[in-house]
Amino acid sequence: MKTTTFSTLAALVYAATAFVTPQVRDSSSSSSIDDTDVLNYALTLEYLESNFYAGALNNFTQDDFINDGLPVWARGRFEQIAAHEKAHVVLLNNALGSNATQACTYDFPYTSPSSFAALSQVLEGVGVSAYAGAAQYITNSQYLTTAAAILSTEARHAAWVAGPVNKENPWANPFDTPLSLSSVYTLAAQFITGCPSTNPSLPVKAFPALILDNAAPGQATNVSADGVNAEGQYVAFFSGLSTTFVEVQNGQVVVPNNSMSYAVLSSSNTTADDSTISAGVAILSFPFNSNGTLSSS
Known part of the structure; x- marks a missing residue:
């Protein structure tokens, strides 16, 4: 895949x-x-x-x-x-x-x-x-x-x-x-x-790296974050206008069946914003074919 x-x-x-x-x-x-x-x-x-x-x-x-x-x-x-x-x-x-x-x-x-x-x-x-x-x-x-x-x-x-x-x-x-x-x-x-030191500041923050190892839709994948303990936190998957929260258990989450999503690690199971995100952003893209089903290649 x-x-x-x-x-x-x-x-x-x-x-x-x-x-x-x-x-x-x-x-x-x-x-x-x-x-x-x-x-x-x-x-x-x-x-x-x-x-x-x-x-x-x-x-x-x-x-x-x-x-x-x-x-x-x-x-x-x-x-x-x-x-x-x-x-x-x-x-x-x-x-x-x-x-x-x-x-x-x-x-x-x-x-x-x-x-x-x-x-x-x-x-x-x-x-x-x-x-x-x-x-x-x-x-x-x-x-x-x-x-x-x-x-x-x-x-x-x-x-x-x-x-x-x-x-x-x-x-x-x-x-x-x-x-x-x-x-x-x-x-x-x-x-x-x-960047030039004279550039104006931006109202942003950078998050530590989030890694979802060999992720696949509907499958459990290992979760790790740079300098962050992921266990007991939630991976928030952003896809379209929906967010799916999956708890990290035994270092793993089951990836939702989406062809494309962004993922972040959040301390909350209802909110994923600058106040709760502890790591990210990972991008997941899977080969769905023209019939809308997961391709094998």
Whole structure:
């Protein structure tokens, strides 16, 4: 069975890099988050995506894509996605003016066009979840409309990369999965190696790593967390607009039957937010076929 987890793709970065991540501040109060915070949070993510695509396209030629088994038209579409992400950076910079955060430096663990495409699927999916989760904090209606326009384009990217390119599920649910600012930041920070000290702080926190070992839908999987005792806590699985809480017993949880979910470790069996999350975020993606059933390959 093919299983894709974000932590697996990011392991090379953890092994090789000492992080100097974006400046953070207390994330406990949503009332302290304003439109400038949300736009800078979005810009931080768009910088990361723009650099991700530019770097890969500089490294891999059309022949590299074809020789690695990707469709002949794949690289051209990735060039268009790269242009979209660059346009998002320009738009957000113009909206923020002198308040705009600056780009960081990055390290992405792709080694081939196919591993780049796999990580692209992950980043685009996280981008959709980031905008969906951040929408609640935007008060300016014009900014909200702009964010919605970016979100829908990111969703098109995610579906195209997952479906035609990687031959996986172009969607997982009737609804996309919103993620909190801190959950997205925890995922994105794994690829950031340094940031300008003058960058404005973000209202986020980073969580320790959560690992679900060889997870499969409906099966028990081993749970471990970096520096955290998981026993007796709960793994919260976010899928669409639903959250399923499963208690960690004897170091294991049974994974829900979802094709795609995000997982965090929470001290609560009813709430998974910055006040209760003790580790995460793990990404689980399983190959459901066109009939909506789990594929064997």
